Amino acid sequence: MANEKVTSNDVARLAGVSQSAVSRFFTPGTSVSKRTAEKIKAAAEQLGYRPNVLARSLITGKSRIIGLVVAYLENYFYPDVVERLSRSLQDQGYHVLVFISSLAADKVEEITQEILDYQVDGIVLASANMSSELAARCHASGVPIVLFNRLQDDERLSAVTSDNLGGGRLLACHLIETGRRKLAYIAGFEGASTQRDRERGFLEGLAEGGLRLFARDVGNFRYEEAQAAARRMFSGTERPDAVFVCNDHMAFAVMDVLRFELGLKIPHDVSVVGFDDVPPARWPAYDLTTIRQNVDDMVAETVNILLTAIEERDTPARRICLDGALVVRGSTASVDINS
Amino acid sequence: MANEKVTSNDVARLAGVSQSAVSRFFTPGTSVSKRTAEKIKAAAEQLGYRPNVLARSLITGKSRIIGLVVAYLENYFYPDVVERLSRSLQDQGYHVLVFISSLAADKVEEITQEILDYQVDGIVLASANMSSELAARCHASGVPIVLFNRLQDDERLSAVTSDNLGGGRLLACHLIETGRRKLAYIAGFEGASTQRDRERGFLEGLAEGGLRLFARDVGNFRYEEAQAAARRMFSGTERPDAVFVCNDHMAFAVMDVLRFELGLKIPHDVSVVGFDDVPPARWPAYDLTTIRQNVDDMVAETVNILLTAIEERDTPARRICLDGALVVRGSTASVDINS
DNA sequence: ACAAAAATTGCATACGTATGAAAGGCTAGG
DNA sequence: CCTAGCCTTTCATACGTATGCAATTTTTGT
Structure with missing residues (x-):
């Protein structure tokens, strides 16, 4: 109701000191005598004064x-x-x-x-x-x-x-080590450096294992687009046996399509890996292998x-x-x- | 590198007008002549001037x-x-x-x-x-x-x-209509009004259907605590056949425990409902009945x-x-x- | 107890902008 | 051509705080 903006001047007047003293009291690193400090403190509390950050910023920059x-x-x-x-x-x-x-x-x-x-x-x-x-x-x-x-x-x-590059490579190695050979990739938004580096690392890992990318599609970091990408990628007769989805968020979409639309078993029919390790990745419904970003x-x-x-x-x-x-x-x- | 804060004064000087003119040009609702407006606009663009929101706020309040x-x-x-x-x-x-x-x-x-x-x-x-x-x-x-x-x-x-009250009631009615009789509730943080109202509505709905609450536990709006609550609630021999979890976030935890730890089928063995309709609620992995908050x-x-x-x-x-x-x-x- | 050094305090000004009041310029009506 | 009226512009000041400088007080050392 009462809209009394209380300023350092008000406090100064009540405490019987100068405005600078009040300012100094509230500025860390400056010194005021014990006596005036107490007077100011009392006055400030009585009035409910707090320094105006915006005004302060104007002068301090x-x-x-x-x-x-x-x-x-x-x-x-x-x-x-x-x-x-x-x-x-x-x-x-x-x-x-x-x-x-x-x-x-x-x-x-x-x-x-x-x-x-x-x-x-x-x-x-x-x-x-x-x-x-x-x-x-x-x-x-x-x-x-x-x-x-x-x-x-x-x-x-x-x-x-x-280390998106290293992460992508780790995932490729892991999939290869677990016996997968037909590795696919679902990309994020092409303009993103994370997308680019994760894919590059993945491809490098594949190359080291003597493999080539089996399939590729784009999900643009969106749940629905990732669903669509999964549908396209797994609709043919020749399916990948593993897929790296550029982030966990899209990986959930892919898993949902594989399981509930196409009736595939994860990981029996196909392995899925993501990137980020967001909380749902460790929820049992997804239980997703991924790279943890710290x-x-x-x-x-x-x-x-x-x-x-x-x-x-x-x-x-x-x-x-x-x-x-x-x-x-x-x-x-x-x-x-x-x- | 060059940290030249450019002010309205700089613009005024370059444009050959007063600082107030510049201010007026940038303040909507004020008028300036076409001639000076153009001079100011040119000068401002040349210098890359933009009004300082903080300084402005100091005076406008x-x-x-x-x-x-x-x-x-x-x-x-x-x-x-x-x-x-x-x-x-x-x-x-x-x-x-x-x-x-x-x-x-x-x-x-x-x-x-x-x-x-x-x-x-x-x-x-x-x-x-x-x-x-x-x-x-x-x-x-x-x-x-x-x-x-x-x-x-x-x-x-x-x-x-x-309408948390009405929502709770709707859920109770829905569960009763679909034939459930042993209805349980997992609460959020007890201090929250949403928790209180949703529970109250749910109880009212139960009462209208001639039922009493079958079981109750607390999840405090946290995934892990909701898991623990679900374990306690469903560990006995007499299990609920439906549970309303105070929000979707906790409902996911409950579903995960029921399915993956206790081997229960949803909805065959137990129905689960939540509140909020967050995005994962419509993901096939959960496919959760809930109240949509608009x-x-x-x-x-x-x-x-x-x-x-x-x-x-x-x-x-x-x-x-x-x-x-x-x-x-x-x-x-x-x-x-x-x- | 006295001088010198140190600490504290107040004064004045600045930060970048908005705005009321006054002054200036313009238009129009007679 | 003069004046009343309106639109622009400038001047001056205010917003709430921080800070260099000078004045004042307190502390310190001998």
């Missing part, structure tokens, strides 16, 4: 806001990222401003402008493509950027990823890069690539089942 | 930031909410600042303080409890609040919910309440309760299976 660009939260991987990233930044006194972008690249440009309008101290780009030109612009504005779970050619951009470490590295870049400018860009572990579950055959 | 408090994103329902809410607000020129809260109520207090520090124009509380005292404080600070998917006794708080409408109402309250203060609190539809799927038996 730091907003303590991190912009997060995400394209879609449909895939369980990203909510998890949002939660952990947000928690981690909160602990450091920062907060996350969310920007949902379309997959279209032109929208990303518009959105990045909006982000900069908010004077964010840093930007995390997850699941969004960014033109080099735009990257340059952000770089010029002095705002540190971290690409999360994707790579860009631009050397000036920091990035945190899992979200905790990825987030920690992201926060680390951002905060150091914020504190001392002109930090060189860093590229962090974290290992992912193969998690073997029931969706891939052990050898004896195969015999 | 509007930050165009909405604080969103969420406890956990584990349940698919909330990522969906975050995405739609964020999109919807973005379209209106607002943006979402995320605050992850623990389930503990004391943390919510701390977090709400932090929110207010950012001078948000409004707050959406999803999956978080808020003390009345705290609610009063927010109310006093003049910041409109909407409780999303929960209710509070405090009359001054606006809230948007589904997230789109809930979000639309939330945004509507917020924006009207922001525009004209002293808007009375509103409570919106939206109908949820029963979505019948394969996890409940049709009569003939039962015979």
Whole structure:
């Protein structure tokens, strides 16, 4: 009801000190005498005063806001990222401003402008493509950027990823070791670096085993499109005996089609592997063999890069690539089942 | 590299006009002559100028930031909410600042303080409890609040919910109609209004059908705890023949235990129903009968309440309760299976 | 107890923008 | 051609805080 914005001046007046004293009291790293500190504390509590972050940011040049660009939260991987990233930044006194972008690249440009309008101290780009030109612009504005779970050619951009190449290779080896020979791949969105690298690693693994890719289709990271891809891929007479689906989210769709539409047994008739290790992957209904992305470490590295870049400018860009572990579950055959 | 913050003054100088002119050009609803508008536009583009939202908010008193408090994103329902809410607000020129809260109520207090520090124009509380005292404080600070998917006794708080009572009742009726008699319930977090109302509705539905609750346990909205509850509930010799799990997320856990640990057939041996209709509910692996919460409408109402309250203060609190539809799927038996 | 050094405090200004009031420029009506 | 009225523009100030500088107080060492 009563909309009394209480300012540092009000507190100062009540406490009988100057406004600067109040400001100093609330600014970490500055000193005030014990006596005035107590007077200010009492006055502030009485009035319910808290410093205005926005006004503060105007003068310090730091907003303590991190912009997060995400394209879609449909895939369980990203909510998890949002939660952990947000928690981690909160602990450091920062907060996350969310920007949902379309997959279209032109929208990303518009959105990045909006982000900069908010004077964010840093930007995390997850699941969004960014033109080099735009990257340059952000770089010029002095705002540190971290690409999360994707790579860009631009050397000036920091990035945190899992070892998608190695992961893809691990999966190929695992499938071959368990006796599979007709290996197929269902791709994500072709523009994504994760898609590209996972596929490349998979193909390398195949080549090392002396195999060629048996079939390929595209699911664009969407459940429904992955279903369609699975239908196409398994409708013929010559079926793959194993399929790597570019992420878990799509793998669930593929498994559902194989089991409930085509009546195939997993892993007896066909092995399925995914990537990410989102929570449903370990739920018994799916029990999916996959590569675990270490979200905790990825987030920690992201926060680390951002905060150091914020504190001392002109930090060189860093590229962090974290290992992912193969998690073997029931969706891939052990050898004896195969015999 | 070059960190040139370009201000309205820079633009004014280049365009040969006053700073106020530049400000007016960028403030919708104000008028500038065509001639100067063009000069300003050219200068602004040349310098890459964009108004500083934070500085603007200092003087207008509007930050165009909405604080969103969420406890956990584990349940698919909330990522969906975050995405739609964020999109919807973005379209209106607002943006979402995320605050992850623990389930503990004391943390919510701390977090709400932090929110207010950012001078948000409004707050959406999803999956978080808020003390009345705290609610009063927010109310006093003049910041409109909407409780999303929960209710509070405090009359001054606006809230948007589904008809949890009616939904619970619908489910009871559905289970009874399909021939089930030993109906059980697995509860969410006891402090949540959704939990309370869904259970109450369910019990009312039972009573109307002349039945009493057969068994009850608690899952606290968590996958693992719901698993444990299911194990306890179905370990005895006298088993329920149907169970309503307070939300879909927990229902998946229950289904997984019933099928893969206890070897029960759904719906032949036991029917399972949930609440929310999150995406996996319609995936064939679960194919869960549930109550659909209309997230789109809930979000639309939330945004509507917020924006009207922001525009004209002293808007009375509103409570919106939206109908949820029963979505019948394969996890409940049709009569003939039962015979 | 006194001077010097250190710590604290207040004053004034700046951050980047919006906006009321005043001044200037233009149009139109007689 | 003059003046009343309207549209533009500028001037000045305010938003709430942080901070360099100078003034003042306290502490320290001898």
